[in-house]
Amino acid sequence: MNAAEELKALLPGSVISTGLQLNKPMAVIKKEDLLKAAGKAKDIGFDHLSVITGIDYKDHFEVIYNFFSYSKKQNLALKVNLDHDKPEVETLTSLWNGADWLERETFDLVGIKFIGHPNLIRILLPDGWNGHPLRKDYDMNTEQFVTIGENGDDVVSPDGTNLLRRK
Amino acid sequence: MWTGDIMTEIPNGYELIVFILKFIGIYEPINNVFESFGLEYLLRIIIVVVEIGVLFVFILLTVMFLTWMERKVVAMVQARYGPMVTGPRGLLQPVMDGVKLIGKEDIIPAKADRWVFTLAPFLIFIPALLVFIPLPFGPSLIISDLNVGLLYIIAISAISPIAILMAGWASNNKYSLMGAIRAVAQDISYTIPLALSAIAIVLLTGSLSTVEIVTAQSGTWFGFIPKWFIFLQPLGFILFLIASIAEMGRIPFDFQESESELVAGFFTEYSGMKFAMFFLAEYAHLFSVSAIVVTLFLGGWSVPFINFLPAGLAVLVPIISLGAFLIKTYAIIFFAMWLRDTVPRMRIDQLLNLGWKIMIPLALLNLLATAILLTAGVFK
């Protein structure tokens, strides 16, 4: 049996369904049990967290975790469905150190909050940016201007008054 | 020996100029003219000024040539051409660099200490020139044969840390100050093995005078091995060479100009001609240090096969000796430039480690071994 079904056998209450991500086993997990399920996945040998993807479907959010096991050479994907108004899920930084920046990037671009993250601030966009660009309702027509402040950090403003040259 | 005869008659450059003037025949008339005014000292001062001027011009030309040579050597090692456009094979490149640097705006930071800031480059450049006084370029080509020539050289080289601190402090920039402090730490920790290796040479010759050190190295053993001190003091040679490359701040001891200090070190705030003086001082220092290495270890201007020269060509002896000296000096300079291209640089703490924990004990060991062997009569 593939890895998703093995996970379902170990944690029957948390796994909602199992399926395939084209050719990799995928399990859909309840939002509250993500940390438990990820910990169990790490126990059965999936030690490499490859990527954390946040997707905005217009009525809900999805976060997909892709794992890989160096010892068993198998893939596994875990998917969580989140509400559209309040997309929050637990963080995996206690299990994987590499999840730190991946979750920060998902927060930055898609807007998903990770509860318990030690340092959840924007990473690719400057700190004062408004909005989360990869959401489908992001306004692509307003412009925001970024300049560098006194101590070297970035300053964001909606008009160009802090630029040296006016537009 | 040819060299010995000339040396006792014409001990230094002043006497050489007087000798040439007497040879041409115009010395006596000019001297009489000055004596009639009661100003015979003026003639001597003029001759000394001419002598120093010749040396000054020679050093400046050499320094300009060295900047060109460095770029060409680096380019040769890196499989490319180097400067080719300005002048034939890029020989006018240093002139163009000088013109560019003179044309730059001379910026002094607002809160910097003006006097100290302006004085520091000169204070680095002038000792680099003063070091040439007791260096023998040829049989009588020396400005002044000081009795304490070697001590004078080491003492003058020790002025540079003060000037570096002045430059770093006056810039009013915390990174320059940090860079200056590190440069001073490097300088003083490598002056000690340098001096200790030089003292071993003094033990061998019993004299601090550079001319005596060179004449002690003339002649050959078994007819073909020259009596250079490098064969008697191999460890001392290596220590002296490494210590002098470290004093100059070249790669591998180059952390000043590396990115690891994030800016260009203690001469960050300098621009234009002051910046050029730092660079000229560095190349003059390179030339003088190589000359000192040649004098102490490689026989100075002595050419071992000079006594096979037929009697009629005695007048060529000074020229051949000068040529030999220049060839040996440029060999050491070429080695330093070659080293620069090949190895990476050391970290500051590894550098100081090497200076204090490895080189000073070795230098002391060298001194001890030389003293023991000398007392036992191994070196006649």
Next chain:
Amino acid sequence: MESDELFINMGPVHPSTHGVARFKLRMDGENIKECTPVIGYLHRGTEKIGEMKTYLQFIPYTDRLDYISAFPNNYAFVKAVEELAGIEVPLRAEYIRVLTMELNRIINHIVSIGSLLMDLGAATMIMWGFRERENALQLFEMLCGARMTFNYIKPGGVREDIPDGFMPKLNEFLKDMEKRIDDYEQLINGNEIFHMRMKNIGVINAKDAVNYGWTGPTLRGSGVDYDLRKYEPYSIYPDLDFKVCVRNEGDSYARFIVRMDEMKESLHILRQVVDNMPASKEISSAEYGIAPMTGTPTGVSTYFPRIFTPPAGEVYSRIEAPKGELGFYVVSDGTTKPYRVKIRSPSFCNLTAIPSLVKGLKIGDLIAAFGTIDVVLGDVDR
């Protein structure tokens, strides 16, 4: 001497960070107490652009991710699309793809090793390396017209066939390169100063490396024997014979040696590819075929339809790029444009470990360790 803490900013414009990365350092004298990387200076919104362009139009954008090695970027995205749509690729196209990717691996490692040594002070290595890189870039120009952003691999095959003068020049390059790699090793491998700067600097053991999400040569330098080309093979890698280069020490020197060895293995792979290249002229999949195109060396170019709608679904495909594991997560909803493209870039995931790697070291060590991780900012910021 008790000194206060010093805050130093290794700013975005700096000779040793390969690109625009900023490090905020809190230092105690010479030792680093805390290091905070600040990235995002090169963020161009590639993932958002992926939702606005069609599959064919997005391929040039993937070139600009890791601009030193652009072929693997192309291929990772194209592989995801091909898996989603079930496109069959002819054998000759696969051979050409592997040829370009392995050649790109060699020149990527030359840039990585060269810039590491230039930061350390030996400028000779990068000059010699770029001489070889020039030959390789001329080969690429012969092949697809560009030196840096190739846009050559399309779903279904490659864009054009190999022109006539290419194979002899490639053979000459392979012969040359072998001697040059020996030259590089002789120049730098045994140098004591290099050992002093690189050994026992930035040590990380295998378990921590896997926990941080490291992949690629940096992971193989810590003792984990894993190479996607060998253990999850794609394209024609199952038929090729090569070793996986692994070192056990986990310090910067081990990572450096892994890259030198990988260059030699890539030469070995290239020789096998050149020997076994199929002679057929099919460079595009059977359903799309080729079309006449003026201006190309062979007169024909692959044809890829402008309206291309893969079936709805999602796929995550990863390849072994020169810097690590490059993955593309593509979600398709049945229209001509992807619904979501997520790029898992190796430099971003390798960079997360820098704060813990350099705690307690000096700035010179930060530069040495950072150079061996081989980061390109286009890949980090996307």
